[in-house]
Every structure is written in C-alpha cells, then in structure tokens.
Amino acid sequence: MSSAGSDLGLHRVPTAVEGLDRVLLGGLLRGGVYIVEGAPGAGKTVLANQICFNHVARHGCAVFVTLLAESHARMLQHLQPMEFYNESAIPDGLYYISGFTTLESEGLKGVIDLLRREIKAHHASLLVLDGFATTEESAGSKREFKKFVHEIQTHAAVSDCTVLVLTNGSAGEISPEYTMVDGVIEINDTQFAPRTARTLRVRKFRGSGFLPGDHALRISAKGIEIFPRIEAAFATPSVRDVFHLQRQSTGVEGVDALLHGGLMARTTNGLYGPTGAGKTTFGLQFVSRSSAAEPGVFFGFFESPDRLCARASTLGIDLAGMQARGEVEIIWCPQGEHILDELGHKMIDAVRRRGARRLFIDGYGGLVESAVHPERITRFVSVLGNEIRALGATTVVSIESRNIIGASMELPSQGLSSLLEGLIVMRYTEVDGEVRRLLSITKIRDSSFDPFLHEFKIAERGIEVTGRFSGVEAVLSGSARVPKAVPAGEGPQESGKRE
Amino acid sequence: MRTILVVDDEFGLVDVLVAFLEAEGYRVVTGANGRRGLERLTEQKPDLVISDFMMPLMDGAQMATQMRADPEHRDIPIIMMSAAPESAVRKRFEGYQAFLRKPFPMPALLDQVREILGEQPAASRPK
Numbered sequence: 143m144s145s146a147g148s149d150l151g152l153h154r155v156p157t158a159v160e161g162l163d164r165v166l167l168g169g170l171l172r173g174g175v176y177i178v179e180g181a182p183g184a185g186k187t188v189l190a191n192q193i194c195f196n197h198v199a200r201h202g203c204a205v206f207v208t209l210l211a212e213s214h215a216r217m218l219q220h221l222q223p224m225e226f227y228n229e230s231a232i233p234d235g236l237y238y239i240s241g242f243t244t245l246e247s248e249g250l251k252g253v254i255d256l257l258r259r260e261i262k263a264h265h266a267s268l269l270v271l272d273g274f275a276t277t278e279e280s281a282g283s284k285r286e287f288k289k290f291v292h293e294i295q296t297h298a299a300v301s302d303c304t305v306l307v308l309t310n311g312s313a314g315e316i317s318p319e320y321t322m323v324d325g326v327i328e329i330n331d332t333q334f335a336p337r338t339a340r341t342l343r344v345r346k347f348r349g350s351g352f353l354p355g356d357h358a359l360r361i362s363a364k365g366i367e368i369f370p371r372i373e374a375a376f377a378t379p380s381v382r383d384v385f386h387l388q389r390q391s392t393g394v395e396g397v398d399a400l401l402h403g404g405l406m407a408r409t410t411n412g413l414y415g416p417t418g419a420g421k422t423t424f425g426l427q428f429v430s431r432s433s434a435a436e437p438g439v440f441f442g443f444f445e446s447p448d449r450l451c452a453r454a455s456t457l458g459i460d461l462a463g464m465q466a467r468g469e470v471e472i473i474w475c476p477q478g479e480h481i482l483d484e485l486g487h488k489m490i491d492a493v494r495r496r497g498a499r500r501l502f503i504d505g506y507g508g509l510v511e512s513a514v515h516p517e518r519i520t521r522f523v524s525v526l527g528n529e530i531r532a533l534g535a536t537t538v539v540s541i542e543s544r545n546i547i548g549a550s551m552e553l554p555s556q557g558l559s560s561l562l563e564g565l566i567v568m569r570y571t572e573v574d575g576e577v578r579r580l581l582s583i584t585k586i587r588d589s590s591f592d593p594f595l596h597e598f599k600i601a602e603r604g605i606e607v608t609g610r611f612s613g614v615e616a617v618l619s620g621s622a623r624v625p626k627a628v629p630a631g632e633g634p635q636e637s638g639k640r641e
Numbered sequence: 642m643r644t645i646l647v648v649d650d651e652f653g654l655v656d657v658l659v660a661f662l663e664a665e666g667y668r669v670v671t672g673a674n675g676r677r678g679l680e681r682l683t684e685q686k687p688d689l690v691i692s693d694f695m696m697p698l699m700d701g702a703q704m705a706t707q708m709r710a711d712p713e714h715r716d717i718p719i720i721m722m723s724a725a726p727e728s729a730v731r732k733r734f735e736g737y738q739a740f741l742r743k744p745f746p747m748p749a750l751l752d753q754v755r756e757i758l759g760e761q762p763a764a765s766r767p768k
Contacts, residue, residue: 208651213651213653213654213724213743213744214651214695214724214743215724215743215744216744218724219744229725229726229729230729232695232724232725232726232729233694233695233700233725233729234729237695238695238724239650239695239696239697240650240651240652240697241650241697242651242652243650243652243673244673244697246652247673256697256698259697259698260697
C-alpha cells in the first residue's frame with residue numbers, strides 16, 4: 143500500500159563503473175549516503191568523478207563539493223586523459239564548488255545549507271563531498287558531527303539525491319558515522335613483495351546484498367575498473383548446470399579411443415605433463431574441432447595468436463581461418479602481473495559471448511603466477527570451472543609438471559585433482575637411451591577408460607597414439623628397462639638382480 | 642592604488658592570487674561567491690573584477706550579468722576564470738574582457754590585468 147507521492151521501492155542508481163554495479167548488485171540506492179574511504183592515492187577521487195561523469199551521461203546532474211582537497215583545475219587536469227572524462231558535461235551536468243570557505247565562516251550548519259542549496263539549484267541527483275575528515279575536525283563534538291551526518295542523510299532522502307562522501311581511512315577503523323550512513327565502500331592498496339594490489343570492498347550496504355570480500359581494482363586510462371572476485375561473483379553458476387551424458391572429441395583420435403569416445407561434455411579436465419611433451423599441440427587439436435555451431439576458445443599465456451596460428455598450420459590446422467570465421471577465439475595474456483579475477487572474467491565472457499563448447503587454457507601456471515593470494519587458486523578454479531561448465535563448455539587446462547622426467551607426479555596445488563573431472567597425463571621415459579613419450583588416462587569421472595600406458599608421437603598432423611607401451615618395466619620411474627627373459631622352467635628372478 | 646576584487650570559492654587559489662596581486666602593488670579584496678562579490682562591489686568599488694565561474698550560491702556568470710545590468714558597475718572590466726572550458730562560460734555570459742582556463746600561470750594573469758588596466762607590461766617598466 144502506498145500513499146500519494148511515495149514509493150516504497152528502493153531505486154537503483156547505477157554507477158556504470160565496470161564491475162562495481164555487479165558488486166553492488168545493480169548500483170547504489172537512490173537517496174542513500176555512502177562513505178568511500180581509502181588512503182591517499184587509493185582512487186577515491188577518480189572513482190567519485192567517474193561515477194559523476196557516468197551519471198551525467200545517463201542524463202543525471204551531479205555536484206562535486208570539495209573541502210580541503212586538490213584544486214578543481216588540477217583534479218580535472220588529471221582526469222582529462224581518462225576515457226570517462228567528457229568536458230561538455232561541465233558545468234551544466236557536473237558542477238564543481240568548494241565548501242571550505244563556507245565551513246570556515248559558517249561551520250557545519252553552513253555546509254548543510256550549502257549542500258541543500260546546491261542540490262536544489264542544480265537539480266542534482268548525485269552529490270559528492272570530498273574531504274569528509276575536514277568536517278569532522280570542524281565539529282565541536284562527536285555528537286555535533288553525528289548530527290551533521292544525520293542532516294546530510296535527511297537532505298539526501300528528501301531530495302532523492304544520492305551522496306558519496308570521500309574520506310581518508312584504513313581498513314579496520316570504525317568511525318561512529320559508519321553506523322549512520324547507508325553504505326561504506328573501502329578502497330585499499332596493498333603491497334605484496336614487488337607487486338601492488340588494489341582492491342575494493344563493500345563493508346556495509348543497507349537495503350541490499352552485495353558481493354562480499356575484496357574485489358580487484360585497476361586504475362587506468364579507462365578510469366576505475368573493478369573485477370568482482372570470481373568465487374563471490376559465481377558462487378552459484380549464472381545458469382543452470384545441466385548434465386549431459388555425452389562425449390566430446392579431444393581432436394586426437396587415439397586419445398578418444400582411450401577415453402572410449404572422448405571427454406565427457408561439459409567437464410573440466412587437466413592435461414598434466416612436462417615441458418615439451420605436447421600439451422599445447424593437444425590444445426590446438428582440441429580447439430580444431432570447433433565450428434560455427436560449436437565455437438572454441440584458446441586462452442593462453444605463452445604464445446601469441448600469430449605464433450599459435452603458425453604452429454597450428456604446421457599441423458594442418460587452419461587456426462587463422464577458424465579465427466577469422468569466428469569459430470575460435472584466441473585470447474593471449476602474456477605472462478606478467480595479471481589480475482587473477484580479470485583473467486577469469488575474460489574466459490567466462492569469451493565462453494558466454496561465443497556460446498563456446500570448447501575451452502583450452504594454456505596453462506594453469508599462468509593462473510597461479512597471477513594470484514597474489516595463491517591459497518585461493520583451487521577455490522578460484524573450482525568456481526570458474528563450475529561457471530564454464532554451466533555455460534556449456536568442456537575445458538581442458540594444461541598443467542606443467544615440475545619434473546621433466548621421473549617418478550614424481552605432483553599437481554601444483556593441493557586439492558586440484560579433486561576439482562578435475564578428467565586427468566590425462568603425459569610423460570617422458572627413457573628406454574635404451576631414447577626418450578619416448580607416454581600418455582595415460584588417470585581419471586575420468588562417470589566413465590570408463592583405457593587404464594594402460596600408451597606411447598605417442600608428435601607427428602606431421604599432431605599427436606598420434608602409436609600403441610600400448612609394453613615389454614618394458616619401471617616405466618613410471620622415467621627410466622624403463624626391458625625385463626630379463628626368464629628361461630623356461632626357472633622361477634621369477636630376485637628383484638634388482640642383473641646378469 | 643588600483644583595487645581588484647577577486648571572487649572565487651577555492652580559498653587556496655584566492656590566497657595565491659591575493660599574494661601575487663598585492664606584490665604587484667594592487668589593493669585586493671575578496672568574495673567567496675557571486676552574491677558576496679556583488680556586496681563587495683558596492684562596498685569597495687574595484688577597478689577590475691577577477692571572477693571564478695563555478696561557485697556556490699551565485700556563480701560568476703550570474704554575478705557578471707547583474708553587474709552589467711547595474712549602471713554603477715556595468716563598466717567594470719571582468720576577467721573570468723574557470724576549470725570549465727571557455728565555451729561553457731560563453732554559453733552563460735559573454736561580456737568579459739578576458740578568460741583564463743585554470744590552472745594558469747600567474748604571469749598570464751598579471752599580463753591580462755595590466756593590459757586591461759592600461760598599465761605598462763612588467764618588462765617595459767622602468768627599473
């Protein structure tokens with residue numbers, strides 16, 4: 143039931159900052175007052191300005207009030223190179239004023255009057271107050287300051303104007319005004335050895351849920367970009383995961399035979415092996431089975447699209463042509479200091495955008511290197527895998543083994559094997575001075591498979607499985623040997639005994 | 642001694658402008674918004690107004706428009722300054738003598754002041 147002129151619904155004010163509205167489940171709430179806090183240089187002013195410019199672009203009006211902050215001219219100079227900056231928005235859509243002289247001469251009451259007047263004069267539906275700490279310092283008491291915050295809230299609500307209050311602060315500090323405002327958004331800038339990681343966290347958001355925890359943040363020519371933490375953003379897959387008891391070809395005939403038809407569709411599988419064993423070649427053959435009806439994505443860290451296409455061409459795969467026709471998308475993220483969640487979103491976006499049915503990730507090590515918190519990698523892979531599976535794609539991720547040759551087989555992250563629905567292992571073994579390649583299926587959930595070791599070669603047209611590897615023992619040691627023949631009538635030899 | 646009225650809500654910039662102009666021998670009075678600027682006009686009768694464009698309560702264009710409508714103040718020259726582009730200012734008011742886009746170097750402002758007040762440029766003044 144509603145009375146005339148009132149609407150009990152909470153209306154969203156999208157920030158239009160990439161990723162932030164996802165964290166806020168749609169945006170800020172109209173008429174709410176939100177603290178944005180962070181150390182100097184964290185990105186508060188850029189974020190607030192970006193929200194203002196975006197607001198004006200969506201036909202809103204905004205007022206930006208500074209207290210003891212950088213001059214408007216300097217601030218705008220710094221913002222000019224950013225993509226969101228639009229000079230034509232100033233001053234009709236976005237109006238900058240200073241409130242410090244008013245604060246000095248008329249106190250907090252004067253600032254309230256100023257805010258009320260300017261909201262009305264400019265028909266502002268968004269107001270930014272930069273330099274909140276200055277008002278706190280001017281308050282005669284904590285009570286007076288709380289009254290000030292309360293008055294801002296009242297004016298915001300009655301004028302339907304959303305207010306962002308920028309303040310310096312750091313994680314862990316809880317100021318009394320936090321209990322009064324409708325939300326608190328924190329921007330942090332943390333050092334991890336030589337790397338710096340910027341994050342955004344919503345500490346409070348009245349009237350709505352939000353994605354919890356830290357979300358990666360980048361400041362670039364685009365302005366602020368937020369990459370919602372994959373584990374939070376896709377805690378429940380975005381679409382229903384429908385299980386299909388179907389097979390999907392690996393692109394390698396011999397491996398399909400070992401799998402009794404192929405990988406199970408819509409599963410996440412690992413391809414584990416040492417450097418040079420043929421993992422990337424396998425990946426190229428896997429995506430070569432993509433088509434317009436069933437597109438594929440090759441996501442790699444190590445080889446550029448041109449190099450991959452050239453390599454594929456030597457295998458008789460027209461990857462460049464498939465790319466041009468939209469059957470395959472190649473995403474190359476040269477190994478460096480990536481944001482792990484950005485990588486995850488790139489993969490998910492590509493799979494969703496293309497309706498991809500195949501995804502090859504080359505390789506797991508690139509994801510691990512990107513993580514400033516390596517301990518979250520298995521949760522990340524698990525949630526990422528769930529989402530990609532629900533979107534209908536079958537994933538193969540290459541995992542490099544530390545040992546090039548030998549008995550040890552240790553996956554790089556604890557718990558990884560349980561996340562994988564399939565695991566194909568490539569190995570080297572040495573026989574009579576010759577290094578030979580072996581392949582075996584270690585695991586395929588919900589399916590039978592050939593459990594034996596098979597030899598394979600990388601031939602003209604890619605991986606060829608040549609047959610079961612027999613007639614030797616101690617293969618998994620990395621140094622196989624031909625067992626000594628047992629003469630007829632004699633018992634088994636003592637182990638280790640040589641003639 | 643010539644009197645200059647500086648009208649700007651950014652106190653830091655006002656302090657700097659006052660210091661530079663007083664060092665050049667001008668008497669400087671200030672206002673933090675357009676309404677206060679109009680009050681100071683009547684009180685102080687300046688020879689020149691240097692005004693910001695975006696200000697609370699009454700902006701520079703509103704103040705300048707009222708100045709031009711007042712016989713007592715209509716001939717006082719105005720230097721308009723703003724972080725906004727000149728095109729935005731001109732949409733609201735065109736009757737200024739000079740425009741400076743913030744941030745600007747102080748010598749540029751001083752040159753404009755001298756030119757408008759008909760004074761010799763600093764370089765050509767007898768030492």
